[in-house]
Amino acid sequence: MLDEIIPHYFNNIIFYSNFAEVEKNIIKIYDLDLIKRIFYMFDDEYSKDIYLLGLINRMLNFQVSKGIMFNLYYSHIFNFFHKLSDSIIDSFDLNGEKWNLFDFSLINGINSQIKIYSRSQYEIFTNFFLEQYRYKDKLFAEEGDYVIDAGGYIGDTSIYFANLVGNNGKVFSFEFIPENIAIYKKNLDINPHLKDIISIVQNPLYDVSNKKVKVLLEGPGSKIVKDYDNNFTYEYNTITIDDFVINNNIKKIDLIKMDIEGSEQKALNGAINTIKRFRPKLAICVYHEKNDYYEVPFLLKKLLKDYNYKYYFDHFTLGIGESVIFCKPNSNM
Known part of the structure; x- marks a missing residue:
C-alpha cells in the first residue's frame, strides 16, 4: 500500500509505459480540442502541467507503477506522513476495520490540538498536510x-x-x-x-x-x-x-x-x-468519472463566465484520485 502513495526516490520520477498506446487511448476517449480549451483556462503553468499529467495518468491503465510521480512537488512534506504513525494513541475495530486515533499535538513541528479517528493514515495526511x-x-x-x-x-x-x-x-x-x-x-x-x-x-x-x-x-x-x-x-x-x-x-x-x-x-x-x-x-x-476532466471544468466555466474567476488545478495522489479544480473570484470585480 505504501508503495502506491509514497514517492519512489530511488527510481525515475516519471515512468513511461507504452506511450504510443497512451496517446491512442487519450484520442479515443477525449476530444483533444476540448482538452486544449481547458488547458488554456488555467491561470498558471503549474496547473496546466498537472492537468495534462493527470490526464496521462488516467490512461496508463490505472496502474500506479506506470504513472506520473505527482508527489515530487510535495516531497518536502512527506516527513509528516511517517510522523503520523507516531501520533496514534488509540484504536478500535469496527466491522473488521481498524480505526486509529491520531493526536496531532504529538507531532514535532505541528502546533495543533486536533485529534482524528481514521482508518486511513493517508487520508489524514492528504487533508491536513498536503x-x-x-x-x-x-x-x-x-x-x-x-x-x-x-x-x-x-x-x-x-x-x-x-x-x-x-x-x-x-x-x-x-x-x-x-x-x-x-x-x-x-x-x-x-x-x-x-x-x-x-x-x-x-x-x-x-x-x-x-x-x-x-x-x-x-x-x-x-x-x-x-x-x-x-x-x-x-x-x-x-x-x-x-x-x-x-x-x-x-x-x-x-x-x-x-x-x-x-x-x-x-x-x-x-x-x-x-x-x-x-x-x-x-x-x-474531478476524478470520479473519466469525463469529469473536461465536463466539470466546462460546467464551471459556464456557471462563472460573468463573474471573473481564475482557474487552477492540482492533484494529491500517485494514483488517479484526488484531482481538484480550484476557482478563485477576482477581487477587482
Whole structure:
C-alpha cells in the first residue's frame, strides 16, 4: 500500500509505459480540442502541467507503477506522513476495520490540538498536510469564512476547515451515510474547541430538492446510483445548496468544496444562485468519472463566465484520485 502513495526516490520520477498506446487511448476517449480549451483556462503553468499529467495518468491503465510521480512537488512534506504513525494513541475495530486515533499535538513541528479517528493514515495526511483543498497561497479557507463541505465523510475535512475559519466562521457539512456519521460524531466529541463551528446536514446534494435518490453505501465511496439493488442500495431525500442557503437564512458563503463521488455536476447546478450571489471560492473534485476532466471544468466555466474567476488545478495522489479544480473570484470585480 505504501508503495502506491509514497514517492519512489530511488527510481525515475516519471515512468513511461507504452506511450504510443497512451496517446491512442487519450484520442479515443477525449476530444483533444476540448482538452486544449481547458488547458488554456488555467491561470498558471503549474496547473496546466498537472492537468495534462493527470490526464496521462488516467490512461496508463490505472496502474500506479506506470504513472506520473505527482508527489515530487510535495516531497518536502512527506516527513509528516511517517510522523503520523507516531501520533496514534488509540484504536478500535469496527466491522473488521481498524480505526486509529491520531493526536496531532504529538507531532514535532505541528502546533495543533486536533485529534482524528481514521482508518486511513493517508487520508489524514492528504487533508491536513498536503492540504488537498488549498491551492498554494492563492485559494484557501480563511478566518471568518463560511464553508460548504460537500462530502463530509467522517468529519476530517470539516475539522480541517473549522480550524482555519475559527469561531467567527462556520462549516456546513453535507454527510448522510449513517456509518460515516457515527465516526464523524466521535471526531467532533474529541475536538470540542471546533465542534460548535460545524453543522452536519444529513441529505445528499443534488440539482433539485426533495427528490428520492438511490445511494450505494460504500463508506467513503458511497454514491448516488441509477440501478436499484435491495441488498446494497438505500433511498435518501436530496437538497440543493440554493435551497439550503435560503431555508436557513445564510448571509454568506465564502468557499464551496465538493468531493461527492460523481455528483459534483448535479450539486453545482443546484448551487447556481448561491454562486451568483456570493461569488465563493470553489474546490471541486474531478476524478470520479473519466469525463469529469473536461465536463466539470466546462460546467464551471459556464456557471462563472460573468463573474471573473481564475482557474487552477492540482492533484494529491500517485494514483488517479484526488484531482481538484480550484476557482478563485477576482477581487477587482
